Amino acid sequence: MNNIVEMKNLTKKYMKKTALKDVNLNIEKGKIIGLLGPNGSGKTTMIKILMGILTQSTGEVSIAGKKPGTETKSMVSYLPDRNFLYKWMKIKDSIDLFDDFYNDFDREKAKKLLEFMELEEDMKVTKLSKGMQEKLNLTLVLSRNAKLYILDEPIAGVDPVAREKILDAIINNYNEDSSMLITTHLVHDLERVFEEVAFLKNGEIVLNGNVESLRNERNMSVDELYREVFK
Numbered sequence: 001m002n003n004i005v006e007m008k009n010l011t012k013k014y015m016k017k018t019a020l021k022d023v024n025l026n027i028e029k030g031k032i033i034g035l036l037g038p039n040g041s042g043k044t045t046m047i048k049i050l051m052g053i054l055t056q057s058t059g060e061v062s063i064a065g066k067k068p069g070t071e072t073k074s075m076v077s078y079l080p081d082r083n084f085l086y087k088w089m090k091i092k093d094s095i096d097l098f099d100d101f102y103n104d105f106d107r108e109k110a111k112k113l114l115e116f117m118e119l120e121e122d123m124k125v126t127k128l129s130k131g132m133q134e135k136l137n138l139t140l141v142l143s144r145n146a147k148l149y150i151l152d153e154p155i156a157g158v159d160p161v162a163r164e165k166i167l168d169a170i171i172n173n174y175n176e177d178s179s180m181l182i183t184t185h186l187v188h189d190l191e192r193v194f195e196e197v198a199f200l201k202n203g204e205i206v207l208n209g210n211v212e213s214l215r216n217e218r219n220m221s222v223d224e225l226y227r228e229v230f231k
């Protein structure tokens, strides 16, 4: 199967509010897609449906051919937009936690990523700066051999140097047998990572396509395109 994620006429309503409306979106194996949209456009709702935390109102969604649920949870590696580690932990404890919890966790990969990120196993999680925390979170998430990686605002609040390091880690450690969905408001910074983008506006996909073709067709960067669509 070529698509890891398939969404067909996906709609989600919270009471009267329609958060996702008739979304048709596929993510092919080996692709990194940027899910872009302003506050309240429906990004978190889509992620929660993919994670099996929320159920859609109508339409269909599958991950590697399966409906989101117990089976797909083990295939999805998720980076939340806030820190999720316990205060008492050292970096090595967080590695142990992930290793215990996920069968697909690759300790060797985690070790290499820590080195790349210039993080040491004995550092306490609470003593890490925001950028270092983000690097650790990303190390944990990328060290799993998942089918789908979901990164929610991976570089928010991180300085430009750390940002570049994080982006390099994403590109270099990306597994071609999987797909990756990244949400961000920092379109300009993440542009080089995306192969595809989907623009979400008021719950609807208003633009979706290959970044290279979009750039050539419209003669502008994704960032410029984003500003034009959402101005």
Ligand SMILES: Nc1ncnc2c1ncn2[C@@H]1O[C@H](COP(=O)(O)OP(=O)(O)OP(=O)(O)O)[C@@H](O)[C@H]1O
Pocket: 014, 015, 017, 018, 019, 037, 038, 039, 040, 041, 042, 043, 044, 045, 046
């Ligand atoms: N539990 C809920 N009950 C009612 N409305 C909700 C609920 N969760 C989200 N919404 C609404 O659904 C819409 C989409 O919200 P969502 O959180 O998916 O947007 P988002 O794109 O992730 O925003 P942000 O960038 O601010 O995180 C918004 O209008 C929001 O107010």
